[in-house]
Amino acid sequence: MEIKFVKRATQTKRTTIYDLAELAGTSASAVSAVLNGNWKKRRISAQLAERITRLAEEQGYALNMQASVLRRERSKIIGMIVPKYDNRYFGSIVEQFEAMARERGLFPIITCTRRDPALEIEAARAMLSYQVDCLIATGATDPDRIADICSAAGVRAVNLDLPGSRVPSVISDNFAGALELTRRVLANCEREFGEKTPLLFVGGRGTDHNTSERVRGFRAAHAEAGVAVDETLVLTCGYAPEKAENAMKSLAARVKTLPRGMFVNSTISLEGVMRWIRRCGHYTDRMPLLGCFDWDPFVAMLGDHIEMIRQDVPRMLDAVFEIIDSGATDLKVIQIPPIVEKIGLGGRAENLPEPPWILA
Amino acid sequence: MEIKFVKRATQTKRTTIYDLAELAGTSASAVSAVLNGNWKKRRISAQLAERITRLAEEQGYALNMQASVLRRERSKIIGMIVPKYDNRYFGSIVEQFEAMARERGLFPIITCTRRDPALEIEAARAMLSYQVDCLIATGATDPDRIADICSAAGVRAVNLDLPGSRVPSVISDNFAGALELTRRVLANCEREFGEKTPLLFVGGRGTDHNTSERVRGFRAAHAEAGVAVDETLVLTCGYAPEKAENAMKSLAARVKTLPRGMFVNSTISLEGVMRWIRRCGHYTDRMPLLGCFDWDPFVAMLGDHIEMIRQDVPRMLDAVFEIIDSGATDLKVIQIPPIVEKIGLGGRAENLPEPPWILA
DNA sequence: CAATTCTGCTTCATCGATTGAGCAAGTAGG
DNA sequence: CCTACTTGCTCAATCGATGAAGCAGAATTG
Known part of the structure; x- marks a missing residue:
């Protein structure tokens, strides 16, 4: 069972243009010119080109990119x-x-x-x-x-x-995307719960441009709807699922009523948020209405309570x-x-059974 | 607004060991030895090493890997x-x-x-x-x-x-994983529907080793449970979502009763299967019970009707x-x-064989 | 027929880093 | 004081591909 596999590493010297040149009875520079395609410019006869090409194939020649790049102006x-x-x-x-x-x-x-x-x-x-x-x-x-x-x-x-x-x-366009996403979640909330309430913003780093633009869009949509943003509900805690989950946990520990609508700043953060939602026991009657600034096919199937923005x-x-x-x-x-993913298309069919989907 | 950005590409010649050698009043080979760490072997004084290192830093020297790899035995x-x-x-x-x-x-x-x-x-x-x-x-x-x-x-x-x-x-270990996954879905079906029925297998290429091993596990679990595999329900149609979706569509067109339990051969195939389930209108009363040979956090949240096997x-x-x-x-x-993902949790199943499973 | 151009190559320096061989100066030992 | 090491370096070949420059010989031109 000892295989050539490594043996050959020492045995086999890779074929170079010099080997081919010798086999073809010509010079390395001719071989090079033929093999990199500018043999016309270098006035190599079609005959020799043909012969070299065939030989290269037979010998399983492979260009040494390190050598090639070293010599060339651009590495590609x-x-x-x-x-x-x-x-x-x-x-x-x-x-x-x-x-x-x-x-x-x-x-x-x-x-x-x-x-x-x-x-x-x-x-x-x-x-x-x-x-x-x-x-x-x-x-x-x-x-x-x-x-x-x-x-x-x-x-x-x-x-x-x-x-x-x-x-x-x-x-x-993070601002525009966040504006539209927030609008939709706010509208969904109003439709579902009959009242306008400020949303939660969770995920992302407060310092990065994208997150701050999305927060700006989030605020703009609230302003537009005449809803005051609740500053304690803006949790730019980082992207990782655990960070989002922890942010939710500690939020739940310090507020009396939890938001019914949320803007989640990536599918990665959503992972943590969903985990928390399923474990916290606060949303047993009704799922919160979500908006996710990001897209994932399975998130789209999670239910009709999630709106998504898909980056193009x-x-x-x-x-x-x-x-x-x-x-x-x-x-x-x-x-x-970005693209607004329409619920109903990517979204849940009307006639599916109601979630036992979400567990306690 | 015209930026140096490209200008420098032509201006700036990258610093080489020769440049550093000249600046340090020493030889390129000393510089090389110092910079690649074997200056002790090459008996360069700590003093000179220090000087060269500092210079390299000052000049923003970066090794040219192409040259280095070309010369070395191994490229790393x-x-x-x-x-x-x-x-x-x-x-x-x-x-x-x-x-x-x-x-x-x-x-x-x-x-x-x-x-x-x-x-x-x-x-x-x-x-x-x-x-x-x-x-x-x-x-x-x-x-x-x-x-x-x-x-x-x-x-x-x-x-x-x-x-x-x-x-x-x-x-x-595709066989063991598939065996366990199939067992669980079969058991779920029996519990939910009160009868043992053959499952559907969908996704993957019939020719690839993994898929055939999984089908083997699928069959073994059926045999174990005393359920005959329905050969028309083994759809190794490829992995892509569209392929799985189409396979389901044409299955639905040619059978009278659709399976209530399914073995789906990857999350990618599951994407298509779920899409079909949601659109087909056949599962309005109750979702089919699924097993997926693959893991995805959002799939795990899709509901308790899905079992998953996660590759380690x-x-x-x-x-x-x-x-x-x-x-x-x-x-x-x-x-x-592979790991059996407990719904909600996630961990190794008790009844998987002990590792390390070396074959042949 | 001599002068020129064209064809089809070859030669050789080069890219930047690595490394075996070697060399000069210093040190130790006898 | 002479030999033998040791120390601390330098020299030069090399990795494989590229392309500018050059060189015969054939073909064309005036």
Whole structure:
């Protein structure tokens, strides 16, 4: 059962253009020219090109990118840092980023920083070491720091999801999205409970741009509806489920009546909120009416009491690549309108049995 | 508003060890030795080391990995290909893989193949071009093909999630997991409906190892319960939500009574199944009882009619890295017991067999 | 027929880091 | 005082691919 598997690592020397040159009775530079496609420019005969190509295939030749990149001006490597992979939003960002990069002949490398500021910086440096031509900082805690590091290395950067002030940014229109989401939840509450009450805002970091814009939209919708925001109900406690759950717990401990409507700042926070709702025993008669600034297919099935705002990932990435492709350098922040997920479509069918769905 | 941003790309020449050598009045080789940490071996004085280190920092020196890797024996780059980022299972695989790679001083690069066999191969080749030391093929449609390509380049490979026959594999114990999941759904059905009826199996590719093992577990549980499997109810239609949804649709069109219990082969398939359930109008009185071979926090909140099996990602990755770290080359398939998620809670079931389940 | 252009290559320096070999000065030992 | 180490460095080859410059020989032009 001892397999060649590792043996070959020592045995097999990878085929290089020099090996091919020798086999073809020609020079390495001819082989290189043929294999990287500009043999016409270099006036290699079609005959020799053909012969070299065939040989390369036979020998299972594979370009050594490290050598190639070292020599070339541009690496054609594009980097992205991303906070997490545990939700559909970042998942689709990464998946589409990869696809779009590949379409353009770029090699994508991605690093997940788990919202760790130190790791963000380290990851950015690592990517620069690998000679990325461009770096996309997604949801970075300190985008400007990253931009500075890139700029020192002469590398382009673009911010995604969270804006910075040093390089172009592409983000959702958080204010508009939050305004609309809050409006809907307020309207649902009024319809269901017959009275206008201030909503809870939970999740996100109070310091990040997105969260503060969403709070602004939240406030604007309240103002519009003539409802005073209850400041004790604005809980920007961080994104993690546990943080949201704890925030709810301690809120429940210090107020007498719990809100009947909530604005939850991501599916990740919603995870914690839902957990709390199911365990706290305060909503046994009726679920609170929720709005979630984020989308997840199963959340959409949780019931008709949840409204969702879905960030428009395809358009966001189109904008990112337009900046990259065009080489645009002006310091704009592009805001992409998010999508309101209509309940009923993504939402619950009218004729489903009533939740035993939610447990105590 | 015209920013330095791109200007610098042409202006700034990155600092190299030669620049530092000149500034320090020493040789490039001394600089190299100091900066990559083996200056003791190379008998550089602490004094000079100190001076060089300071200079490197001042100048914002960053190692050129392409040059470094080109020269070195091992690249310390580790690759992973993964089918999708749209579910928690692969999301956590990727996230933990990255973290564990970094812990070991390896640089992880990941490619999402979207279950496209051609892209899988292309991605594997690309990674070899970048001189990965090791490649992990996660959920690959043709792991052996990838293993062959790696072996030709003298690169180690490991299969994850789906096994192959050329290199070691780490997978879930699909049979045991499916057996337990089916048992539970059967039991739930008997309890709820007072009779033993065969379940539906939906999702996955009939040709892949995982799915066939799960079907085997599904059958075994039926046999155990004395229930005959209804062959028309085994729908290995692929993983995508639309495929599952369509399979359900056409099933509904050709049978008179729909199953009251279902084994769904992934959260991704469950997405389609749930969509169908909600739209079809056949389950207006009572939701079918479900079992899902996969875990998602929101699915867990969908109600008490869904049982879930969660694959043990941390242990799977531990196993993968143990193979890599130890340099093990024997052709084993390591099966990691999955976890039965208790509704509401979550933990390992009592009646799963004891690990470590090494096969063949 | 000589001068020029074109064709089809080859040669060689280069990218930046690494490392074996070697060298000069200092120190220890006999 | 001479040999033998040790210390602290430098030199130069090397990894594999790239592309500017150059060089024969064939083809074309005046």
